[in-house]
Amino acid sequence: MGIRKRLVGSYFGVICLTVLILEIFLILFVNYYYFHNVERILMNQAELSASFFQQYFAGEDLEKQSGRLLQGFASQSEAEVQILDSSGRLLRDSTGYRADKSMAEYADVQSAITGRPDTWKGNDPITREPILAVSFPLKAHDKTIGVVRFVTSLTETIKTVRQIAVLLVGVGLLVLAIVTLLSLLLSWTITRSIKDLKQAADRMTEGDFSIRVHKRYRDELGSLADTLNMMAGRIAQSEQLKNEFISSVSHELRTPLTSIKGWVVTLKANGAGDGRLFQDGLGIIDSESDRLARMVDELLDFSKLDSGRINVRFEAVNLPELLRHIERQLAPRAARQGVTLEVLADENMPEIQADENRLKQVLINLVDNALKFTEHPGRITLQVYSNSGYAVLAVEDTGSGISEENLKNVVQKFYKVDPHAPGSGLGLAISEQIIKLHRGKLHIFSRPGQGTKVEICLPIENDRNLTI
Ligand SMILES: Nc1ncnc2c1ncn2[C@@H]1O[C@H](COP(=O)(O)OP(=O)(O)OP(=O)(O)O)[C@@H](O)[C@H]1O
Ligand SMILES: [Mg+2]
Incomplete structure (x- = not known):
């Protein structure tokens, strides 16, 4: 599966689930809130009516007073009000509809007869309309002598709840759509960059290294x-x-x-x-x-x-002796070129552990370089001294020097400042590798027109024979 599908899919999944859970909770809550509200209002009215009855009509005959009572009760409420006697028989109804029928079959009425207020939800037997009924016992001297029943239609409430539910679902769908769009956009920005990278990488595998990837974002x-x-x-x-x-x-x-x-x-x-x-x-x-x-x-x-197949074999090396040996070897060439070659050695130097032949190879390359780039009446100085645990070897010339830009590259293999100059451009690369094998460092300092100094620092204590 592609990144785009994965991204969009997972975003969509998470948001879908969240929206679904939220919607269910919200709809349940709205449902509960509205119906509960209606029920509470009816219950309040019923309770108020019952207590009114208890206060002012407790001693009177319910059936006779039912007309007056109904008037009083109904004036406070928009609901249909019914007054029932203690057997559940309907005495009066505020809609005027009056049948001498028993309402005892309704659960709320049954409950009220026994003295407990109750509610009932169901369909009106005639209109089939959804209704809510609240029955409250009418008491006189702690005895239930009748029931007041408030009945209201739930059609409006159901309609409102439905409208809110539709609205909520709509908002949920809108959120889903926005999130899907956003995740598409996000995945597009990612896949676009990846496509660029892939295209460029493909070109590179074909050998075209002139191609450059367009950088779209700073990520x-x-x-x-x-x-x-x-x-x-x-x-x-x-x-x-x-x-x-x-x-x-x-x-x-x-x-x-x-x-x-x-x-x-x-x-x-x-x-x-x-x-x-x-x-x-x-x-x-x-x-x-x-x-x-x-x-x-x-x-x-x-x-x-x-390829890392070279060995260095460590032995005790006397560096001043080594420098003099190199001086002797290259003096004739220096003399031919009219360049002074001198050795400044600290004779108290301790011997160090190193591979003598490899060090010789490095020094010959350095002096060879110095000779190549120094003309009459130049001077080449070979130095050795010890400095805080390190033996420092330096080859300094007063030759042409190297510009700052080239200085960064001269140690790279095959690099020559002048590509047509003699030499392979490998000398310094090899030298650096050899010095690294000795756990040492090679630094080059140079100023164009003034000369070059190559410094090698080797640890005096090189204890183990190293092989790479
Ligand atoms: N002392 C120096 N003065 C001026 N330029 C130098 C000096 N030493 C090195 N360079 C520059 O660095 C380049 C790389 O030197 P390196 O020793 O690696 O290769 P090379 O001398 O050209 O070839 P090789 O050593 O393999 O014969 C040289 O071609 C030269 O341009
Ligand atoms: Mg060289």
Whole structure:
């Protein structure tokens, strides 16, 4: 069942039940109120008449005085008044109709004869009209000597009660109609948003991530629309990055391969005779294959990190020693570029528990980045010091820097500020993952034109061997 049907159905059900219960109570109440009222009035009049009789006519003969009495009683009431003797025989009737008949068959009369006032509801034997009769004993010296009976037609009362009931049912139906309309409207607003979301999601499953859901209301569905739009944006961005990555990686792989191929062809043709050319060629083939291998390693690493299959093996690492090792490794390149590379190490640093090879990989990437973006006469500083339980490693350069907008993205996989620059854009993403595996943090601070500082904080006490 659809949401619309469920919503409208449940609203309708609840309101139907409520209206029904309310209507029944109201109609019962109105019914009771009106009939009870009529009965009360008649009873009052009968009681008044009886007490009047007791006061002024108690000593007199009922049959003889019945004419006068009736006049007195009837003048106070619009109802038909009857005076009966103690056996239930009708003595007088205010309608003038006078048959010498016994009324003892009526329950109210029977009751009044025995001294108890009573009422009776039924149909008039002649007109078949619904009537209400109230009988009250007429007493003299504590003895019932007759009965006064007030009879009124209920036709008007029944008509009024019916009219009110019809009105109440009408109002109930109106309420039902309004509620149904409102619930239809409400479910429409909900299903409309859901339909939009579904349509957009369908388009996305078909691969169209340029679609955006129109946000209609600021409610949960609205925020779902926002999330979906954001998700589509992210997917579109990563699609784009992936495409750029593929083209840049194929380009990256192509360059060393072309150079290797070129040298192999050259060496094949005339390398045998020329020893120097042969050596140069082999040297270049060697370094180019290294480059290729490094790139393939990086890609492999990345896929492992991405699928969570990488291990870190912790051992005691002397960070100042590690920094100097990296400095030695990259000093020739820095010298070629005319960039100063220096190490500022706090020699009192305790050893930390870390995976040395992985840390080396991270630092080489950071220094490699710094070298890539720093020109002569720049300076690259490698620092290490301890700070409240953490070992802080920093690589700072005076190079081109990164704009604030790009800074947010550089850690993302495949992201490069300049898509055509060499590199896969994976270095920082891998570095961050490795630092995370060490329960550490990587922060980048940069100002365009002034330089970049990458800071790594590693806990000194890393007790367990972690595997993810
Ligand atoms: N020190 C820096 N100065 C200026 N820009 C930097 C610096 N470090 C990183 N970047 C920017 O961040 C991008 C991402 O760096 P990252 O190390 O992740 O990838 P890469 O160096 O391009 O490729 P790879 O490291 O895989 O060879 C770089 O392309 C560059 O635009
Ligand atoms: Mg890099």
